[in-house]
Amino acid sequence: MVFRSFSGRFVAGVMLAGFMLTVAGCQSSDSGGILNLGTQKQDPQAAQPKVTASSLQAYCPKVTVRDGTAYYDSYAKGGQGDQSKIVYQASIADVTRDCSQGNGTLTLNVAIAGKVVPGPLASTGTITMPIRIVVAHGADVLYSQLHQYKLQLSDLSAATQFVFNEPNITVPAPTAKDYQVFAGYDEGPAKPAAAAAKPRPHRKKAPVVKKTVPVANAPAQQAPSSQTSISDIPR
Numbered sequence: 001m002v003f004r005s006f007s008g009r010f011v012a013g014v015m016l017a018g019f020m021l022t023v024a025g026c027q028s029s030d031s032g033g034i035l036n037l038g039t040q041k042q043d044p045q046a047a048q049p050k051v052t053a054s055s056l057q058a059y060c061p062k063v064t065v066r067d068g069t070a071y072y073d074s075y076a077k078g079g080q081g082d083q084s085k086i087v088y089q090a091s092i093a094d095v096t097r098d099c100s101q102g103n104g105t106l107t108l109n110v111a112i113a114g115k116v117v118p119g120p121l122a123s124t125g126t127i128t129m130p131i132r133i134v135v136a137h138g139a140d141v142l143y144s145q146l147h148q149y150k151l152q153l154s155d156l157s158a159a160t161q162f163v164f165n166e167p168n169i170t171v172p173a174p175t176a177k178d179y180q181v182f183a184g185y186d187e188g189p190a191k192p193a194a195a196a197a198k199p200r201p202h203r204k205k206a207p208v209v210k211k212t213v214p215v216a217n218a219p220a221q222q223a224p225s226s227q228t229s230i231s232d233i234p235r
Contacts, residue, residue: 060099061135061179063110065092069184072129076121086119088153090129095183101173108135108169112183118156126150131164132186135171137179142171146186 072090079085091114098109110133128148135143151162171179 056174056177057101059174059177059179060097060108061174061177061181063095063097063181063183065095065184066182069132069182069186072185072187074119074127079121084120087121087123088116088119088127090114090116090185092184097181104173105170106173106179108171108181109165109167110169110181110183111166112164113162114164115159115161116151116153117159118153122153122156124154124156126152130186130188132182132184133166133169134182135169135179136182137174142179143169145169146188 070092074087074090075082076085076087092112093115094113096111100107112131116127116129128150130146131149132144132146134141145166147164147166149162149164151160153160
């Protein structure tokens with residue numbers, strides 16, 4: 001079974017590496033034959049050693065950690081790339097594997113050893129690291145699995161060691177010694193940059209029309225009434 005639908009820069013690099021190795025193998029099979037400079041033509045089948053069934057039974061492809069996948073930095077939200085915002089830094093120190101064959105399949109047991117160093121914003125508790133295992137045959141990916149590996153951090157004054165193990169990787173039995181196994185951290189595809197906020201359109205305020213309230217005509221001023229003083233009353 002061949003898996004072809006997956007995402008992530010990790011697996012894209014795996015396919016490219018497998019393709020380059022395949023092309024290199026094809027180019028090396030013709031040494032001077034194209035230019036025909038007096039080189040004795042050799043039978044390619046005779047030049048290559050035959051792979052016996054017993055050697056294939058003992059074959060166990062080695063595990064490779066690709067450049068850029070041996071380290072993983074975790075940042076606080078919004079602090080990507082800021083060293084003062086690192087929560088922890090994880091690294092892979094060693095990889096190993098074990099193989100068994102039977103019923104037309106190859107079963108691999110892959111193990112990864114590494115450590116986690118607390119950062120300035122570290123806190124005790126459980127962390128999650130994205131670890132991917134890939135088995136490839138040339139440009140074909142036979143197996144690819146991303147694990148969210150959880151690890152408990154209890155001591156922030158020292159590094160915490162860990163061992164990750166994936167014991168049951170099953171792929172078709174190889175017909176030649178040309179399988180590749182990759183292990184490493186995989187953050188997934190790069191996240192697109194946040195779109196810049198669009199400025200809000202400026203709305204012109206409607207001019208305020210001041211309404212003039214008509215003032216009612218004031219009543220005509222009445223003439224002051226004559227007042228009679230007590231001294232005007234005839235006696």
